Structures are given as C-alpha cells and as structure tokens.
Amino acid sequence: MTLDEIRALDENYYMNTFGARLPVAFDHGKGVTLYDTEGRAYTDFFAGIAVNALGYSHPAVTQAIVEQAQKVCHTSNLYYIEPQAKLAKLLCDNSFADKVFFGNSGAEANEGAMKLAVKYFYEKGEDRYEILTANNSFHGRTLATIAATGQKKYQKPYARLLPPCVKNLPFGDLSALRAAVTPHTAAVMLEVIQAEGGVIAGTKAYIQGVRALCDEMGLLLIIDEVQTGMGRCGKLFAHELYGITPDIMTLAKALGGGLPIGAVLAKDAVASAFHPGDHGSTFGGNPLACAAALAVLTTMLKEDLPEKAAKTGAYLKEKLQAVAAKHPQAVSEVRGEGLLLGLALQPERKAGDLVQALLKKGFVTGTAAGNVLRLLPPLILEKTDCDALCQALDAVL
Ligand SMILES: Cc1ncc(COP(=O)(O)O)c(C=O)c1O
Numbered sequence: 001m002t003l004d005e006i007r008a009l010d011e012n013y014y015m016n017t018f019g020a021r022l023p024v025a026f027d028h029g030k031g032v033t034l035y036d037t038e039g040r041a042y043t044d045f046f047a048g049i050a051v052n053a054l055g056y057s058h059p060a061v062t063q064a065i066v067e068q069a070q071k072v073c074h075t076s077n078l079y080y081i082e083p084q085a086k087l088a089k090l091l092c093d094n095s096f097a098d099k100v101f102f103g104n105s106g107a108e109a110n111e112g113a114m115k116l117a118v119k120y121f122y123e124k125g126e127d128r129y130e131i132l133t134a135n136n137s138f139h140g141r142t143l144a145t146i147a148a149t150g151q152k153k154y155q156k157p158y159a160r161l162l163p164p165c166v167k168n169l170p171f172g173d174l175s176a177l178r179a180a181v182t183p184h185t186a187a188v189m190l191e192v193i194q195a196e197g198g199v200i201a202g203t204k205a206y207i208q209g210v211r212a213l214c215d216e217m218g219l220l221l222i223i224d225e226v227q228t229g230m231g232r233c234g235k236l237f238a239h240e241l242y243g244i245t246p247d248i249m250t251l252a253k254a255l256g257g258g259l260p261i262g263a264v265l266a267k268d269a270v271a272s273a274f275h276p277g278d279h280g281s282t283f284g285g286n287p288l289a290c291a292a293a294l295a296v297l298t299t300m301l302k303e304d305l306p307e308k309a310a311k312t313g314a315y316l317k318e319k320l321q322a323v324a325a326k327h328p329q330a331v332s333e334v335r336g337e338g339l340l341l342g343l344a345l346q347p348e349r350k351a352g353d354l355v356q357a358l359l360k361k362g363f364v365t366g367t368a369a370g371n372v373l374r375l376l377p378p379l380i381l382e383k384t385d386c387d388a389l390c391q392a393l394d395a396v397l
Pocket residue numbers: 104105106107108110138139140141191195196224225226227228252253
C-alpha cells in the first residue's frame with residue numbers, strides 16, 4: 001500500500017487519539033535504519049519511543065521470536081512457562097530484585113507496582129494506601145497511572161475517575177515531599193530522569209534524599225524505569241547512576257525489543273505481599289514476549305550495550321552541544337544521560353517543526369514536553385550516525 005492509501009484507511013477507521021501522524025509509514029528496518037513504504041531510508045534516533053534498543057531485525061531477537069512462534073505463542077499463566085522462568089531469573093540475577101511479575105506494558109507495570117506497595121502494608125495490618133508522585137512525570141494512560149502522571153492535561157477529562165489517594169508534588173523538592181507524607185502514605189513513585197516530561201534528570205541529592213526519606217518514614221520507593229531502564233542511560237538501570245536501590249522497579253518498552261511486555265521487580269520481603277489471586281494477567285509474560293525479552297537482555301549483557309550507550313551518548317551529547325553553541329537563538333540546552341538526550345529549544349520554538357524537518361532529511365527523532373527535541377536511538381548506534389545527525393541538525397537549525 002502507498003502512504004496515501006494507509007493514511008486514508010487510518011483517517012476513516014482509527015480513533016483520532018494520535019492526531020495527524022508524521023507523514024511516513026515504516027515498512028521494515030535493519031540495524032539503525034528504517035525503510036518506508038516508498039523505499040526511502042531513515043536513520044532512527046527514536047527507537048519506537050525507546051523500545052527498539054537493539055535496532056531492527058536483530059538476528060538473536062528475530063531467531064528467538066521465530067523459533068518460539070513455531071512452537072507456541074501463548075499458553076496462559078495456568079501453566080509453567082520456560083522462557084518466562086528464565087527471563088525472571090536473568091532479570092533478578094542482574095538487578096536488586098528477587099522476584100518478578102510480567103504484564104504487557106509500562107502502565108500495567110506501574111499499576112502492578114502501586115498495587116504491590118499497598119498490598120505490602122495491607123499484609124502488615126497498616127492502613128497505608130497513598131502514593132506520592134512528581135509533577136511533570138509520566139507513568140501511563142490507565143486511570144491509576146494517569147493519577148500518578150503529574151500533568152493536568154492528561155488528568156482533567158477523567159478527574160472524577162482518578163484515585164484521590166495518588167498525589168503529585170514538585171519534582172526535586174524534598175521538603176514538599178516530606179510535608180506531604182501522612183500516616184497513610186505507602187510509597188513514592190518516581191522516574192529518576194523524567195523522559196516524557198522533557199528529559200529532566202533528578203539531582204543526586206534529590207534522588208538520594210528521597211531514598212533516605214522513604215527509609216526514615218518506612219515508605220516504599222518505586223522507581224519507574226520504563227523509559228530509562230534497559231541500558232538506555234548508560235547503566236542497565238538508571239537508578240544505578242544515583243547509587244540508590246529501589247524497593248520496587250518497573251520495566252517495559254525496550255525489555256521486549258518490540259514485543260509487548262512489562263515487568264514489576266521487587267525484593268522478596270515486598271514481593272511476598274502478593275498472594276495467589278492478588279494480581280494477574282492473561283497475556284502477561286507469555287512465551288512469545290518472554291522469548292523475545294530473553295534474547296534482548298542476553299544480547300544486551302553479552303555485548304555490554306549499557307556501556308556502549310554511555311560512550312556513544314557522551315559523544316553525541318558533546319556533538320549536540322557544539323551544534324547548540326552555533327545556534328543559541330534556537331537551542332537553550334542539551335541534557336540527558338547516555339542515549340536519552342534532549343535538546344531544549346528556546347520557548348518560541350516547537351520541537352515538532354524540527355522533527356518534521358529532520359524527517360525530510362532522513363532522520364527519525366521525537367519530542368518531549370512541547371519544545372524539547374528528544375533523542376532515543378537504538379543502543380547499537382555508531383558515532384558516524386551521530387555525526388550525520390548533527391550535520392543535518394546544524395543545517396536544519
Ligand atoms: C516512564 C514511563 N512510564 C510508563 C510509561 C507507559 O508505558 P506504556 O505506554 O507501555 O503503557 C511510559 C511511556 O512513555 C514512560 O515513559
């Protein structure tokens with residue numbers, strides 16, 4: 001089908017939740033290159049919103065998916081599942097966690113994390129159910145995760161449906177957090193680097209302060225690593241950059257390399273609050289998604305992609321800073337860690353315009369918070385790809 005034919009079908013039959021999409025339909029990809037339906041090639045700096053960490057058609061992931069699909073895609077969690085058990089072990093072996101639960105998305109993982117935190121106190125006979133989150137955060141699109149997402153624009157139409165015991169507080173403000181804690185507070189949930197919110201990193205003092213506050217007040221700390229995790233920020237999990245350990249961590253996006261999977265990870269003492277029937281999912285952790293995720297994580301560890309992301313990210317950041325210095329009328333700041341980078345534009349500029357212009361030049365990029373150009377390339381990106389993007393960016397600016 002041509003792009004126009006696809007667009008006509010979409011406009012007629014798809015709910016208008018995404019507005020006018022970018023004028024391209026990708027047909028296939030290899031490495032960091034995507035090809036559209038008209039055969040044009042693009043270098044990908046967005047990875048399907050931080051999903052395709054290993055790029056496209058990675059042989060290990062493709063082989064795992066094909067082999068599993070030829071055996072069985074789904075059996076349900078009524079039965080034992082080999083790739084699920086292996087993936088759970090590999091995640092625990094490489095994180096602070098002892099136990100894992102698999103769902104299908106980031107929002108579902110965060111819902112699971114909030115349920116687990118509240119159930120933990122329920123088991124202890126403590127009446128704690130409030131969750132404190134940050135303004136400008138993003139945790140998902142389900143009702144509880146919209147409540148957790150500290151952005152009024154997402155909450156307003158559904159305000160009456162949102163759980164009132166989820167409170168949003170200023171990101172970076174430890175005193176406000178302390179003041180909001182009540183005898184009913186169960187947990188704090190945060191992204192250490194707010195990604196959708198504009199690539200805004202929490203300071204070490206703030207994130208370590210939150211950990212200390214949780215310890216002092218007996219609260220659980222949930223770190224949402226849906227976007228920052230799986231090597232993106234230069235460590236397997238971004239909280240490692242801060243020298244802290246969460247009580248619960250959520251993952252999704254890059255974990256499945258393109259197949260839908262989300263995960264809730266916790267230490268035994270917390271995870272054991274879930275008893276049979278407390279949580280579940282039909283599709284979550286199915287053989288196909290787990291086989292893909294197992295191949296993703298195995299490859300990521302074998303090739304030390306978090307370290308590669310740290311090195312390539314540092315190179316790209318420096319190059320972007322040089323471009324930014326040439327265009328102070330357009331760019332105010334380059335920020336982020338590893339390969340989660342943001343080019344903050346001057347207030348009157350729209351990052352969407354830059355995304356359109358870069359697309360025309362053969363580069364896929366994205367936005368965050370309106371006027372931040374967000375870069376989330378596959379972690380296999382090479383320095384030459386960074387050079388090419390920066391040259392195009394310079395020309396476009
Ligand atoms: C930090 C964070 N948490 C949760 C989500 C929601 O994930 P999903 O869209 O898979 O539900 C996102 C999505 O962008 C995210 O960036």
